[in-house]
Amino acid sequence: xxxxxxxxxxxxxxxxxxxxxxxxxxxxxxxxxxxxxxxxxxxxxxxxxxxxxxxxxxxxxxxxxxxxxxxxxxxxxxxxxxxxxxxxxxxxxxxxxxxxxxxxxxxxxxxxxxxxxxxxxxxxxxxxxxxxxxxxxxxxxxxxxxxxxxxxxxxxxxxxxxxxxxxxxxxxxxxxxxxxxxxxxxxxxxxxxxxxxxxxxxxxxxxxxxxxxxxxxxxxxxxxxxxxxxxxxxxxxxxxxxxxxxxxxxxxxxxx
Ligand SMILES: NC(=O)c1ccc[n+]([C@@H]2O[C@H](COP(=O)([O-])OP(=O)(O)OC[C@H]3O[C@@H](n4cnc5c(N)ncnc54)[C@H](OP(=O)(O)O)[C@@H]3O)[C@@H](O)[C@H]2O)c1
Numbered sequence: 001x002x003x004x005x006x007x008x009x010x011x012x013x014x015x016x017x018x019x020x021x022x023x024x025x026x027x028x029x030x031x032x033x034x035x036x037x038x039x040x041x042x043x044x045x046x047x048x049x050x051x052x053x054x055x056x057x058x059x060x061x062x063x064x065x066x067x068x069x070x071x072x073x074x075x076x077x078x079x080x081x082x083x084x085x086x087x088x089x090x091x092x093x094x095x096x097x098x099x100x101x102x103x104x105x106x107x108x109x110x111x112x113x114x115x116x117x118x119x120x121x122x123x124x125x126x127x128x129x130x131x132x133x134x135x136x137x138x139x140x141x142x143x144x145x146x147x148x149x150x151x152x153x154x155x156x157x158x159x160x161x162x163x164x165x166x167x168x169x170x171x172x173x174x175x176x177x178x179x180x181x182x183x184x185x186x187x188x189x190x191x192x193x194x195x196x197x198x199x200x201x202x203x204x205x206x207x208x209x210x211x212x213x214x215x216x217x218x219x220x221x222x223x224x225x226x227x228x229x230x231x232x233x234x235x236x237x238x239x240x241x242x243x244x245x246x247x248x249x250x251x252x253x254x255x256x
Pocket of ligand 1: 036037038039044045046049050051054075076077078079080082083117118119120121122123166167168169188189190191192193194196
């Protein structure tokens with residue numbers, strides 16, 4: 001039987017309380033893959049193809065905190081394209097403070113790097129990902145991706161890494177991040193990448209915001225895959241905001 005999770009009112013929490021509630025395990029020995037999503041209460045992952053319509057103040061607050069705590073933000077190319085991803089812009093003073101307290105962050109206050117997962121290296125070298133000032137983007141791609149595209153992304157400033165033959169495997173992703181010294185991993189989706197990670201049994205944690213709205217339509221759910229992999233998870237906390245937003249954190253039991 002699962003322990004009852006902590007059910008907390010957001011108004012009772014300070015910013016430091018939230019940092020503690022979302023802290024990664026101390027000094028993870030290998031990459032810890034945390035996934036973050038927001039969903040409507042009827043399961044939609046976007047409104048008109050973007051997730052922004054689901055965001056609430058509480059979700060945005062936790063979204064920022066999760067980036068502040070991470071070494072790297074991993075995202076599928078579909079999401080990077082749909083959401084026009086740029087560099088992560090985090091609080092440099094907070095990142096320094098987190099580093100000094102052993103919670104991640106960065107000694108110099110640098111933001112986490114963005115790592116885009118793409119089988120085909122189909123990214124626009126002139127997109128925000130490469131032009132937004134910030135840390136150099138990492139492109140996790142495959143041996144099969146066209147060489148000219150990989151060369152163009154390298155020329156645009158990306159660090160191109162092959163992490164699989166025809167798709168980026170969970171093992172390839174972990175190895176690449178481990179070699180870069182990045183163990184506090186924040187995956188911001190999307191559904192196809194999350195589905196692949198679930199099926200590969202590579203997800204250590206899910207932070208899921210339930211946004212208090214119904215959407216209907218033909219929007220996707222948070223994980224999609226041709227295969228299913230039922231994976232029991234343990235609830236670590238539920239945080240309620242006054243507008244009805246529920247912030248949840250779920251951890252895979254063997255990683256507790
Ligand atoms: N509500 C939320 O929190 C949230 C979060 C994220 C995304 N979204 C929404 O989700 C939608 C995007 O969905 P999506 O399924 O297209 O997203 P996705 O998983 O971000 O992108 C799919 C693409 O990512 C690449 N990819 C994924 N897994 C891969 C793997 N294992 N190996 C190699 N490449 C891999 C492939 O790129 P290539 O085609 O380049 O090879 C694939 O076509 C958008 O509407 C976005 O707004 C919502």
